[in-house]
Amino acid sequence: MVNPVVIRPAVGDDADGVTAVRRAVYEYKVMSPAATRHLITVSAPEERFLALVAESGGEVVAMGTAALNIWTSEPGQSNVSIYVHPDHRKQGIGNALAERLHQHLEEVGAVRTRAFVHPDGLEFARNRGYDGTRQLHFSGLDPRVLPDQPPTPDGIELVAMDQLDPRQAYAADSIASLDEPGDSPLDAIAYDDWLEEIWNSPALDKSLSIAAVAGDEVACFTAVETDRERAWSGMTGTIPAYRGRGLAKLVKSVALRRCAEAGITAAYTSNDDENGPMLAINNWLGYRRVLTELGLLRPLTS
Structure with a gap:
């Protein structure tokens, strides 16, 4: 029955x-x-x-x-x-x-x-x-197998996102999201909503998420979410003034290494077909296509 x-x-x-x-x-x-x-x-x-x-x-x-x-x-x-x-x-x-x-x-x-x-x-x-x-x-990869980590540019400090004030992270996220490919612009992200749904979510592992900081400003970041042996690379963004310096490749490389050290054996991410620069970065890191939605x-x- x-x-x-x-x-x-x-x-x-x-x-x-x-x-x-x-x-x-x-x-x-x-x-x-x-x-x-x-x-x-x-x-x-x-x-x-x-x-x-x-x-x-x-x-x-x-x-x-x-x-x-x-x-x-x-x-x-x-x-x-x-x-x-x-x-x-x-x-x-x-x-x-x-x-x-x-x-x-x-x-x-x-x-x-x-x-x-x-x-x-x-x-x-x-x-x-x-x-x-x-x-x-x-796409997915094994974070234990990565190309050599790129050098850190002068004037840039790499920190885990748990070392940031949430206002710093929000400023970078809201600016970088303006260029996110989509059917509607992400141009009205309210801080309080972002704080509750993103920053305070248990999905975000701030100890594995990495930011490239220039002075008091987050120039680039990558957000990592985890579930046991798997990790998800969510939003990776660079604010316009710091683009072209390889920061996205750098922060993702560092974050994936930290994932491997934490026991992660499979890491996944997604890319819009229009986002050529991030597709190129992920190909360099070793991501291989799993499925296209x-x-x-x-x-x-x-």
């Missing part, structure tokens, strides 16, 4: 189950149970964040989230994410989650939503009104 599927709001105690499903779907995406709990329980009210799980036989088998994008000046932008455990697909779970999430976004005033999908999920998404705009390449957009009718 097939267990009935129940879709309900996610709660913090779903973190272990959601993390297990996420790992089964996305081996190359790193999120610890603590980071998953933070994702479910911490968001700005203006995001109108909704997290749903699908449960079968008392076990979490899928998750879906939807939220307004409040980090862009473009009104009505939003994001959707849905993933279903491979053993529970073709049962209507993804469709049920999509319907509830899209309805929620329309009710809170979204006019367009974005999702990234596996190539094998493209037909599912297109059947629900999504169309492609970009590609996101995911498709960035899709769908208009909403609110």
Whole structure:
């Protein structure tokens, strides 16, 4: 007998189950149970964040989230994410989650939503009104095997991000994010929201994340997230005045070495297809392509 599927709001105690499903779907995406709990329980009210799980036989088998994008000046932008455990697909779970999430976004005033999908999920998404705009390449490496570390330029000090004041990190992140490829500009990042969702998140391992500092200013940084033996290289950014000096290559090289010293055996990252400079850096470091996801957009009718 097939267990009935129940879709309900996610709660913090779903973190272990959601993390297990996420790992089964996305081996190359790193999120610890603590980071998953933070994702479910911490968001700005203006995001109108909704997290749903699908449960079968008392076990979490899928998750879906939807939220307004409040980090862009473009009104009505939003994001959707849905993933279903491979053993529970073709049962209507993804469709049920999509319907509830899209309805929620329309009710809170979204006019367009974005999702990234596996190539094998493209037909599912297109059947629900999504169309492609970009590609996101995911790559991995063994941080114990790296090219020689580049020299540190004069006037630059390398520090772990746990040595920074959060205002320093925020200034660099918000400036570097202005050039981040995407369908909407990241040009409205409020400090308090960034502090709660990024800096205070247990996802961010500040002891492994590295910043290149010039005086009191963060010139370049790379953020590292960890889950046991795996690491995720999230945002890496250089503010414009310090570009062209090899700082991104340097901070990523140092951070990956620290990951190896901490027992990390697999490190992953992602790059938008338009971000040629970072793709070149990651190729030099030894990252090799794991999978390419498709960035899709769908208009909403609110």
